Amino acid sequence: MKKADRVRWWTYLLLGVATLACVFPLYWMFVVATTDTATATKLPPEILPGGNFFHLAGLVFTTVPFVRSIINSLVVAGSIGIGHALLCSLAGFAFAKLRFPGRNALFLVVVLTMTVPTQLAVIPQYMIISSLGWVDTLQALIVPGLASAFGIFWMRQHLATTISDEILQAARIDGAGTWQIFWRIAFPLVRPAAFVLGLLGFVTAWNDFLWPFIVLKSPEMYTAQIAIKALQNSYSIDLGLAMSGSFLATLPLIVLFVFVGRRMVAGIMDGAFKG
Amino acid sequence: MPEAEARVRQSLAERVAPYAYIAPFFLLFAVFGLVPLLFTFYVALFDWNPIGEHVFIGFDNFTRLFGDTRFWDAAWNTISIWLLSTVPQLLIALVLAHLLNHARLRLAVFFRMSMLVPYITSVAATTVVFAQMFDRDYGLLNWLLGLFGVGPIDFLQSGWGSHTMIAVMVTWRWFGYTTLLYLASLQAVPRTIYEAASVDGAGAWKQFRHISVPSLRPVIVFTIVTSTIGGLQIFTEPLLVSNTSPLTCGPARHCQTLTLFLYEQGFGQFQFGYGSAIGVALFVLIIAVATLNYVLSTRIRPERG
Numbered sequence: 267m268k269k270a271d272r273v274r275w276w277t278y279l280l281l282g283v284a285t286l287a288c289v290f291p292l293y294w295m296f297v298v299a300t301t302d303t304a305t306a307t308k309l310p311p312e313i314l315p316g317g318n319f320f321h322l323a324g325l326v327f328t329t330v331p332f333v334r335s336i337i338n339s340l341v342v343a344g345s346i347g348i349g350h351a352l353l354c355s356l357a358g359f360a361f362a363k364l365r366f367p368g369r370n371a372l373f374l375v376v377v378l379t380m381t382v383p384t385q386l387a388v389i390p391q392y393m394i395i396s397s398l399g400w401v402d403t404l405q406a407l408i409v410p411g412l413a414s415a416f417g418i419f420w421m422r423q424h425l426a427t428t429i430s431d432e433i434l435q436a437a438r439i440d441g442a443g444t445w446q447i448f449w450r451i452a453f454p455l456v457r458p459a460a461f462v463l464g465l466l467g468f469v470t471a472w473n474d475f476l477w478p479f480i481v482l483k484s485p486e487m488y489t490a491q492i493a494i495k496a497l498q499n500s501y502s503i504d505l506g507l508a509m510s511g512s513f514l515a516t517l518p519l520i521v522l523f524v525f526v527g528r529r530m531v532a533g534i535m536d537g538a539f540k541g
Numbered sequence: 542m543p544e545a546e547a548r549v550r551q552s553l554a555e556r557v558a559p560y561a562y563i564a565p566f567f568l569l570f571a572v573f574g575l576v577p578l579l580f581t582f583y584v585a586l587f588d589w590n591p592i593g594e595h596v597f598i599g600f601d602n603f604t605r606l607f608g609d610t611r612f613w614d615a616a617w618n619t620i621s622i623w624l625l626s627t628v629p630q631l632l633i634a635l636v637l638a639h640l641l642n643h644a645r646l647r648l649a650v651f652f653r654m655s656m657l658v659p660y661i662t663s664v665a666a667t668t669v670v671f672a673q674m675f676d677r678d679y680g681l682l683n684w685l686l687g688l689f690g691v692g693p694i695d696f697l698q699s700g701w702g703s704h705t706m707i708a709v710m711v712t713w714r715w716f717g718y719t720t721l722l723y724l725a726s727l728q729a730v731p732r733t734i735y736e737a738a739s740v741d742g743a744g745a746w747k748q749f750r751h752i753s754v755p756s757l758r759p760v761i762v763f764t765i766v767t768s769t770i771g772g773l774q775i776f777t778e779p780l781l782v783s784n785t786s787p788l789t790c791g792p793a794r795h796c797q798t799l800t801l802f803l804y805e806q807g808f809g810q811f812q813f814g815y816g817s818a819i820g821v822a823l824f825v826l827i828i829a830v831a832t833l834n835y836v837l838s839t840r841i842r843p844e845r846g
Contacts (some may be wrong), residue, residue, distance in 0.1 A: 273647070274745070277640045284637055285655040288717055292662060294681065295670040311681055319786050354827035360562035372563060379570055381766060382578065383827045385774040386800065386820040390577035390584060391593075391809045410573035413566040473663035475777040476800075480808060494665040498784050509673065512666035515579040517663045523654075531653045534718070 290517070299323075299510040322510040326497065330506065332514065334486050335493040339515075342407045342478075342489060343471040349412035350467035351460040357413065358421025359448050363390060363434060373422070379415045392480055402483040411471055417463050423451060424459040426535075462533030465526060472519060490515035542793035581820045589814035602818035611743065612819065614794055615802040616826065618704065622779075624773040625708035626715075631764060633716045638723035639753045644732060653724070656717030664714065668781040669711045692803075697783055707778045719764050726760040727753055762838045769831045773823065776800040799823045 301316035326332050360366070361373045362463075367539050391410075392401075400406040429452055453460070478489045488496065497511040523530070585602055589595040606612050641652060659667070672747060674681045677695040684694040696702035730752065738748050754761075779790040779801050788805040790796040797805070807816025 273643050273645050277643065277646070281544075281637070281640055281652050284633075284717075285652060287713070288655045288658045291667070291670050291713065292658065294674065295666065298670075298673060311679070311684055357563040357566050360559040364559040364562075366556070366559040369559070372567075376563075376566065379574065381770065381831070382574060383770050383774060383778070383824060384574040386580055386803065386823045386827075387574070387577035388578035388803070389813050389816050389820065391573060392808075393580070393584075393813075394572065394577060410569060413569055415566070415570070417565075418566055436689070444555055448562075469656045469661055473661075473665075475663070475665055476804075479780075480804075491663055491665045494669060495781065498669065498781065508669050512663075512669045516662055516666045517661075523658070523661050527654045527657060528650065531650075531657055531721060534657075534721050535728075 279537065291403075292520070295509055295513050295516070298506055299513040301506060305489070318506065319326060319510075322434050322506045323514060325507055326511045326514060330488065330493045330496045330511075331485055332490075332493055332511070335488045335490045335520070336515075338487060339472055339490040340518075342404055345391075345408045346411045346471040347464040347468035348419050349354075349408070351464035353413040353424075354417030354421045354463060355453055355456060355460045356448065357418045358425050359452050361418065362425035363421045363429060363431070363452065372379045376415045376418050380419070388476065388480055395481060400434065401481060403481075406481045406486065407471070407478055409495070410477075411467070411474075414467070417467065419455065421459065422464055424456045428455050428459075458529070459533065459536070462529055462536075465530055466533070468522075469519060543563070551736060552768065578824075580822070581817045584813055584817040585821045587814040589812070589817070591813050595814070597816070600675050602815050603821075605815065606822060609803060611794060611797070612799075612822070615797050615799045616822070617820075618700070618779075618790075618794075618796055619775065619798040619800075619823075619826075620772055620830075621700075622707050622711070622796065623769070625704055626711035627765070627768045627772055629708070630712045630716045630719060630768070633712070634719035634723050635754065635757070635761075636749075637716070637720040638757075639736055639749050641720065641724050642727040642753070653721065656720050658717070659714045660718045662709075662714065664777040667710050667714055668778050671706065671713070672782050672784075675706045675709075694756070697791050697795070700795045703779075703782065703791065707775070707782060707796055710778050711772065711775070715768075716769070719768075722760055722764060723757055726757050729742055730756045738836060758838075765834045765838050766831055769834055770827060773827050773830060774800050776804065780804075783807050799826070 293433040297312065297315050299322055300319040301312055302318045307314075357376075361369060361376075395401055395406045398406075402407075411502055433451060434447055437451055463526070472489075473491065474489075475491050475495075478492050479495065481489055485493075485496065494508060494515055496512050586597060586599060587595045588598050588601075637656070640646075641649065646652075665709050673679070675683075675696045676699075677683060680693075683693040686694065694702060696706045734752055735748055738752060743751070775798050779796045779798050780787050782796065783789075783791040786792050788797075788801065788809050790798070790801060799821065803816050803819040803823065806812045806819060
C-alpha cells in the first residue's frame with residue numbers, strides 16, 4: 267500500500283473529537299438530570315451521574331402532566347410519520363410513474379415550495395386554525411404536517427429508480443387499476459424508503475416547537491417539547507428539573523435511534539444529491 | 542350499455558387518479574403555507590386586534606417598523622446569529638465529510654451514526670443543556686475557562702456572547718446532518734480520481750480543495766439555501782435561552798431575533814398587524830439573502846490545473 271492511501275492518525279483524532287462533541291451534551295444532560303441542586307451548583311462540577319435520577323424524574327411527572335405530554339407527542343409524531351410515508355409515496359408514485367398533463371410543471375412547483383419560508387406566516391396560520399376551531403387540539407399539529415415537498419421529492423426519486431416500467435405495464439395488461447398498481451406493486455417495493463421517510467417525519471414532528479407553542483394552550487394538550495418549556499418556568503426551584511424533563515423527552519428518540527439509526531443514516535445518504 | 546358505461550367511468554377515474562394522488566400535498570400547502578403567507582401581506586396593512594377591531598391603516602405599520610430600534614436590533618441579531626452558525630457548520634461538515642470518505646476508514650458506521658445524534662435531539666432539549674453549560678455561575682464552560690484564569694463570562698448579558706452561545710447550539714444540532722449530505726455526494730465521486738491525484742503527489746489538502754469541494758457544489762448550494770431559510774427564522778433557541786425574559790431573549794434584547802420579535806408583538810401584545818409587518822420584513826430579508834447566497838455559491842467552480 268502506498269503511503270497516501272493510509273488513514274492518517276489525525277483523521278481518527280478529528281473524527282473522535284467530533285463524535286465526542288456530538289455525544290457529550292446528551293451525557294451532560296443525563297448527569298445534571300441525576301444530581302440535586304447542591305451538587306449541580308458545585309464547582310468543580312461533578313462529571314459522573316448522581317443518584318437523584320428517580321427523584322427528579324418523579325418531580326417532572328408531578329410538576330406537569332408529563333405522561334399526557336409523551337402520549338400527545340406520540341400521537342402527533344406517529345400520525346405525521348404514517349401520513350408522510352403514505353401520502354408522499356402516493357404523490358411520488360404519480361410524479362415518477364404516471365403520465366398526465368402538467369406533470370413536470372406541477373413537480374417543479376413542489377420543488378419550489380421547499381424554498382418558500384412559511385414559519386414567518388404564523389399569525390395567519392393561527393387565524394386559520396382558529397377559524398377551524400382547532401386551537402388547543404392535536405389535529406392543529408397533525409394535519410398541516412401530513413405531507414411535505416421534501417418527502418414527495420424523496421419518494422419520487424426512489425420510485426423512479428426502483429420500479430421498472432415493464433412491471434407496471436405487465437400489471438396493466440393483467441387489468442390492474444392505478445390504485446392497485448400503487449398499493450400492491452409499487453408501495454411494497456419502496457417500503458424501506460417510505461419507512462425512513464416516516465421516521466424523519468416522526469423525529470421532526472416530535473421535536474417541533476414554535477407551532478405547538480402557539481397553538482396549544484392547556485397543559486393536558488402539551489407535547490413533550492412544550493412540557494420542557496413549562497418545566498423551565500420553574501427552573502429556579504430546581505436546576506435539574508428542566509434537564510430531567512429534557513432527558514426524558516429525548517429518551518424515546520434515543521431508544522428509537524439505537525434500533526433504526528443505521529437505517530436513518532443510510533436513508534438520509536440515499537436521499538441526498540448525488541454527483 | 543352498462544358495460545361500456547362502466548368502462549368510461551373507470552377511465553375517467555383513471556385519468557383523475559394522478560391528480561388525486563398529488564392533491565393532498567397541494568391542498569395542505571395552500572391552506573397552511575401559501576394562503577397564510579399571502580395573508581401576512583394583507584394583515585400587515587391593518588391595525589388588527591385578534592379579538593377586536595381591525596382597521597385599515599395602509600403602510601403605517603411599516604413606517605412604525607422602520608422607526609423602531611427594536612426591529613433593527615432584531616434584524617441585526619438574526620443576521621449575526623445566522624452567520625455565526627451557518628459558516629462554521631458548513632465548513633466543519635466539509636472537512637468531516639472529506640475525512641469520512643476515506644475508503645479504508647475503520648469504525649465508519651459508528652462515526653456516521655454519532656453524527657446524527659444531535660439531529661434527533663430536540664431544539665428545546667439542546668437549548669436547556671447548552672444554556673446550563675454556558676451559565677455564568679455554574680456552567681461547565683466558565684469553570685473550564687476559570688482554570689485558565691479567564692472569566693467568568695456572562696454570555697447572556699452581551700450581544701456577541703449570546704449570539705455565540707446560540708450559534709453553538711445551532712451548529713451542534715446540524716453539522717452532523719450536513720456532513721452526511723456532503724458525504725453522500727462525495728461517495729458518488731469515482732475513487733479513481735482520488736487515486737490518480739494521489740499518484741500525482743496531491744496531498745490531503747489538495748485533494749480536498751480541488752476534488753471534494755468542487756464536486757460538492759450542488760449540495761453546498763442546497764444546504765446554504767435551506768440553512769438560510771431555516772436559520773433566518775430561528776425562534777426556539779433565543780426563546781428558551783433566557784428563562785427570566787424569554788420573549789425578548791434577556792431584558793436587554795441582546796439576542797431577540799425577528800421571529801421572536803414577531804411572536805412578542807403578535808402573540809404577546811396581540812398586535813397581529815404589526816406582527817405581520819415584521820413577517821413581511823423577514824420575508825424580504827430571506828429572499829434577499831437567499832438570492833445573494835445563490836449567486837455567490839454558484840461561483841464555486843472546478844479549478845483548472
